[in-house]
Amino acid sequence: MLQSFKNSDINFEKIDGKNPYFYVINALPSLRMKILDIACGREHKYQILSRELAKHHSVTGIDIECKSGGNNPKFIRASVEDFETKEKFDAVVSTYFFGYVTHDWATYGLNHTAKDYEVRIMKKIHGLLKPDGLSVHYMNEPWTLTVSDLESLGFVVLKFPNPVDLFRVEDGLCVLKKR
Numbered sequence: 256m257l258q259s260f261k262n263s264d265i266n267f268e269k270i271d272g273k274n275p276y277f278y279v280i281n282a283l284p285s286l287r288m289k290i291l292d293i294a295c296g297r298e299h300k301y302q303i304l305s306r307e308l309a310k311h312h313s314v315t316g317i318d319i320e321c322k323s324g325g326n327n328p329k330f331i332r333a334s335v336e337d338f339e340t341k342e343k344f345d346a347v348v349s350t351y352f353f354g355y356v357t358h359d360w361a362t363y364g365l366n367h368t369a370k371d372y373e374v375r376i377m378k379k380i381h382g383l384l385k386p387d388g389l390s391v392h393y394m395n396e397p398w399t400l401t402v403s404d405l406e407s408l409g410f411v412v413l414k415f416p417n418p419v420d421l422f423r424v425e426d427g428l429c430v431l432k433k434r
């Protein structure tokens with residue numbers, strides 16, 4: 256647990272008095288890790304997770320709308336699906352990407368389903384992780400993937416978001432480990 260991180264450190268909209276970033280950060284071990292934040296936000300005020308994680312970890316944030324630059328966090332303008340690197344990460348994280356983006360944006364007018372897209376992204380994440388790497392995602396809208404989908408994609412499911420009840424922030428948290 257990251258003891259020094261406090262919910263009050265974040266000046267951002269809170270849901271039910273709790274903050275989704277806090278749950279993602281607390282799901283990670285305090286050991287310094289190499290972390291990739293996917294769909295990290297287009298500008299400083301949205302890049303909360305990358306910036307908070309960089310206080311304890313080495314962080315790369317990617318987003319189709321952000322400017323590339325910085326050191327830690329380092330930001331790269333790239334789409335999750337096309338992102339290529341030789342690096343492998345201890346953890347790949349996201350907030351408000353799965354569910355919200357993968358349903359409402361990614362599939363709009365495109366010739367694929369939300370499920371095809373989410374499978375493609377999870378395969379990508381699997382390839383970006385080191386063995387035993389963690390994949391932690393906060394969503395406030397349900398995604399299409401099931402526990403058995405994730406297991407067949409090579410993950411151990413440690414926490415799964417309840418698709419019918421995402422009212423409590425902690426219910427939106429998904430924690431996976433690369434098998």
Ligand SMILES: C[S@@+](CC[C@H](N)C(=O)[O-])C[C@H]1O[C@@H](n2cnc3c(N)ncnc32)[C@H](O)[C@@H]1O
Nearest residue numbers: 294295296297301318319320333334335350351
């Ligand atoms: C709701 S915002 C979430 C931003 C940030 N993670 C946060 O918690 O505030 C969704 C972000 O997904 C980015 N995005 C959408 N599709 C993407 C893709 N295919 N690859 C990378 N980023 C994407 C958008 O540019 C936007 O910044």
